[in-house]
Amino acid sequence: MQLPDIIKNAVEALTKLPGVGEKTAFRMVLSMTRWRGSELQQVGEALIHLQDLSFCKECGVFCNDNICDICSSENRQTERSLCVVESVSDLMAIERSGQFKGLYHILGGVLNPLLGVGPDELRLNDLEERIKRREIAEIILAVNPSVEGDATCAYIRSLIDESVRVERIGFGVPMGGSLEYLDSMTITKALENRKKF
Amino acid sequence: MQLPDIIKNAVEALTKLPGVGEKTAFRMVLSMTRWRGSELQQVGEALIHLQDLSFCKECGVFCNDNICDICSSENRQTERSLCVVESVSDLMAIERSGQFKGLYHILGGVLNPLLGVGPDELRLNDLEERIKRREIAEIILAVNPSVEGDATCAYIRSLIDESVRVERIGFGVPMGGSLEYLDSMTITKALENRKKF
Numbered sequence: 001m002q003l004p005d006i007i008k009n010a011v012e013a014l015t016k017l018p019g020v021g022e023k024t025a026f027r028m029v030l031s032m033t034r035w036r037g038s039e040l041q042q043v044g045e046a047l048i049h050l051q052d053l054s055f056c057k058e059c060g061v062f063c064n065d066n067i068c069d070i071c072s073s074e075n076r077q078t079e080r081s082l083c084v085v086e087s088v089s090d091l092m093a094i095e096r097s098g099q100f101k102g103l104y105h106i107l108g109g110v111l112n113p114l115l116g117v118g119p120d121e122l123r124l125n126d127l128e129e130r131i132k133r134r135e136i137a138e139i140i141l142a143v144n145p146s147v148e149g150d151a152t153c154a155y156i157r158s159l160i161d162e163s164v165r166v167e168r169i170g171f172g173v174p175m176g177g178s179l180e181y182l183d184s185m186t187i188t189k190a191l192e193n194r195k196k197f
Numbered sequence: 198m199q200l201p202d203i204i205k206n207a208v209e210a211l212t213k214l215p216g217v218g219e220k221t222a223f224r225m226v227l228s229m230t231r232w233r234g235s236e237l238q239q240v241g242e243a244l245i246h247l248q249d250l251s252f253c254k255e256c257g258v259f260c261n262d263n264i265c266d267i268c269s270s271e272n273r274q275t276e277r278s279l280c281v282v283e284s285v286s287d288l289m290a291i292e293r294s295g296q297f298k299g300l301y302h303i304l305g306g307v308l309n310p311l312l313g314v315g316p317d318e319l320r321l322n323d324l325e326e327r328i329k330r331r332e333i334a335e336i337i338l339a340v341n342p343s344v345e346g347d348a349t350c351a352y353i354r355s356l357i358d359e360s361v362r363v364e365r366i367g368f369g370v371p372m373g374g375s376l377e378y379l380d381s382m383t384i385t386k387a388l389e390n391r392k393k394f
Contacts, residue, residue, distance in 0.1 A: 001258070001265075001266065001267060001288075001289065001292050002261075002266055004250060004251075004259055004260055004261045005261070006243075006246050006247060006249060006250050006259075007247075007250070007259060009243045009246065010243045010244055010246070010247055012243070013239060013240040013243035013244070014240070014243075014244075016232075016236070016240065017225045017228070017229070018224060018225060018228045019221065019224070019225075020225075024216065027215060027216070027286075028214045028215060028216075028217075029247070030284075030285055030286055031214070031215045032214070032244065032247050033247060033250060033259055033285070034305075035213075035247075037248035039213070040244055040245055040247050040248045041245055041248070042210060043210040043211070043213065043241075043244050044240075044241040044242060044243075044244040044245035045241060045245070046203075046206045046207045046209070046210035046211075046241075047207055047210070047211075047229065047237055047240050047241040047244070048237055048238055048241035048242070049203050049206065049207070050203060050204075050207055050226070050229050050230060050232070050237050051234035051237045051238070052203060053201060053203050053204070053230060054201075061198070062201055062203075062204060062230055063201055064199075064201045064202070068198075069198065069199055070198060087227075088227055088230070089224075089227055091198075092198065095198050108231075
């Protein structure tokens, strides 16, 4: 059976979404063929409108104006603490914990020479300027543990003035984790990072 | 953190897709915020264009013209056999097997009084007319086994002239299946449907 081009195009478009393969996309499209025109219009337009999204000039998170509510908050600024994260989802994970009260800076990835991601591809240029202007005293590198993440942290440390305290988030056994099932790298880190009890 | 309306709308729109909850939709939208405008435009338009899809006047499958290539095929018509299925995906599953050479008829669901699906909601009106016009001699009810499916089959049998042979697809142990893991209903059906060996 020959599939109509309209179906093929929709399937192809949806396979670009993360976690959606050809089979899932086809199932989605099949279900959408039973939708009303207005519903299809609504979904399509909602996705097209994503290009009108504006990003915070300070931290890089998406927001309604030029500055997000975190960067414009007085309380957040007085902390003089800046948390560097890879992505919006990492920022949101930290916000969910409710433990950090300072400002954020989204890199938009980590250095990865193999994939052609150098310092210019990350939001690093305005980091130094921001640290000076906001009088940041403490930087928390909440970059995920990986070879690329470690390199990115080392690079950021080299950029920043020695007077600023730079710290990286702790690595070890996660809450609810079981040593039995953890990988050797995590256990190595947990042993390294042990604390007086 | 307050999410921009553009993000909220896109997440809400995507949760309407089958198998996509709020978390998955949000992950999709987060990834789409990194897309180029032209890519977003392409996906949005591909979905909007789904409303321009035309359906075969005969069997009800989506197609490029008024009649799909199965219904317009000479070879398919000479078989005088009609396979009644619930949905396009069921039709495609049978086509993949390559074992059926006749025509199809898509019901668009099964009778379900609790969900308000009566005979008028299914594509049943033109079924009788089609059987006469196409001189169908054999009907295969490839409706999935369920209380509603059984009722739908009984209703279709009552609609159709006694001279037409009406058969339902076989139920039993699936290929590669193991009795150990099968439910009692399937084993009951398999025992009922035993054949001389």
